[in-house]
Amino acid sequence: MLRGGTTALCIRSVLSCLSGFLPRRLYSLADDFHSLPTTSGEPAPTMWSAAFCLCAMLSGAWIPAVQAQATLPPDLSMTQTVRVFQDFMRQFNKTYQSPEEAQHRFKAFVHNLGVSRALQASELGTAQYGTTRFSDLTEGEFAEMYGMSRRSRAPPVARADGEVFSFRSKSCDWRKAGAITEVKDQGKCRSCWAFATVSNIEALWNIHQRVQRNLSVQEIIDCSSNTTGCQGGHTWDGFLSVFESGGLSSCTLYPYVGKDQPCQKYRKRRVTPIDGFQILPRDEKNIATIVASKGPVTAEFNMKFLQNYQNGIIQRPAEDCDPNYRDHVGLIVGFNEGKSRRGSRTGPYWIIQNSWGEHWGEKGYFRLHRGTNACGIAMFVATATVKDSTTKKPMRCPHI
Incomplete structure (x- = not known):
């Protein structure tokens, strides 16, 4: 003393x-x-x-x-x-x-x-802001370390038409079905796009094939064309690479190192394929129905408020979060319509898996207001496609 x-x-x-x-x-x-x-x-x-x-x-x-x-x-x-x-x-x-x-x-x-x-x-929602592991970084440092460099290149495929569904689910959380693999940490490689790509494919294999996969994020970073690896990319480039190469290796064969390196060509590798991919319409009701009926989807968004986010539903004034400035990617794993409890109402929201480890946010996840294109969440939503198993029924998404 x-x-x-x-x-x-x-x-x-x-x-x-x-x-x-x-x-x-x-x-x-x-x-x-x-x-x-x-x-x-x-x-x-x-x-x-x-x-x-x-x-x-x-x-x-x-x-x-x-x-x-x-x-x-x-x-x-x-x-x-x-x-x-x-x-x-x-x-x-x-x-x-x-x-x-x-x-x-x-x-x-x-x-x-x-x-x-x-x-x-x-704050207009229920989000709480305060001390996080990023609290000793300036806004510029945070953006440089964890945000992608923005690029305006359009996806290589046409946006899918809105699908007509016979049902609308009020809520869905694929975590409850055991379909979502664990939250991962991208480290100082700006590879959120690659983590979202892989998490999407892993979830779809769990849901439609009833087969668990732990796939290589590093292979996406190293081998995808039209990307800048640890400087950023788009999930549709990752999907295209997996589709054209015949599938993705396991993370055991091709482990994550968190930096750019030459594409590794392993002989006789066991791969997990996809049947294609889609860019979804900018319609949050349609996106929610896709999530509930087909599985999680990837989404680009403005990460401006995540540096100081602790928990709760983020709902910002419209002018606070530019939907055209999208510098991060996550995986939408569920949603809720909102509910009233003891006189207070929680509005509709998305549940989004991040790639900053489970000690950030709500055990690696955050919730974002749904229905107003908050922070550009509906602008570029993409997903791989995986066909149903011929012998097993696909999973159903549990309600919240």
């Missing part, structure tokens, strides 16, 4: 750094603590000091506790903000290589606390 002049030096070191980017109401606190004496008689530090790492990050005895995952209060004091950052580092096992990097990450963290509060104040 720190004490005496060391504690004073610690506090002044923290405040000297924070005064550059915390709200003006906290400047006076920094000025007050600059007058604290030290046992060594050294002047107060004016740059980020290693004392921050030693005192603020490792010692929390003098700072009120605030849980990192708690709903953010309307305002935080400086000491509470430092403690939240300390809890964040511990919870997500964060380490920084230098005091300068720690300063940069803390500054981004403080900014994201403000962003989360603003998002919470304007």
Whole structure:
């Protein structure tokens, strides 16, 4: 435990750094603590000091506790903000290589606390925003590491006609049927499109053939044409590659390495084929019926709000999420029409599997408002096609 002049030096070191980017109401606190004496008689530090790492990050005895995952209060004091950052580092096992990097990450963290509060104040659904494992990244860093570079190239096939169905399901969740393989983590390779492609094919084989498959995401990254691998791609390019090559290898034969590499040609590989693929109409009612009757589908969307998302149904004001800026891909595994409970109503939503690991969002999933093309979710929806088994009945999607 720190004490005496060391504690004073610690506090002044923290405040000297924070005064550059915390709200003006906290400047006076920094000025007050600059007058604290030290046992060594050294002047107060004016740059980020290693004392921050030693005192603020490792010692929390003098700072009120605030849980990192708690709903953010309307305002935080400086000491509470430092403690939240300390809890964040511990919870997500964060380490920084230098005091300068720690300063940069803390500054981004403080900014994201403000962003989360603003998002919470304007949220129209039930989504909760706050501290996530991405909270020490700037918006630009987050987009560069996890978002795809945008490309406007059209799909290589015509959009399918809307199908006429004799039934409409009010809800569906393919996870309950055991049709969805586990949530995976793309790491720092911008390969969400490849993960969505593979998860779609795996689910369809479970549903229509009653056969479980764990397939190679890396093969999609390495061997698909018209893509840029770890810089991004489209699911229809992945589907086309699988269709033209006769099928996809297992992840055991062709494991994920999370970086671009030459396409590996394995002899006598056992492959999982598809019968084709479709680009669906931009009709969310039709898309929901396809999901319920055929299986999960892939969708491109604007990931703007996922950096600070914790749980709940995202519903943003229309002007907040440009549907034409689509930089991420996920797998729609279900939906719900919405329901009323004790006077409150939950609107219709999609259930979407992400590829950032199960410790993000709702165990690797998030929910997005359905029916208004939220964040461009209905613009480019694609799915592989897998025929039914000749000996087994296909699965049915359980209701929520």
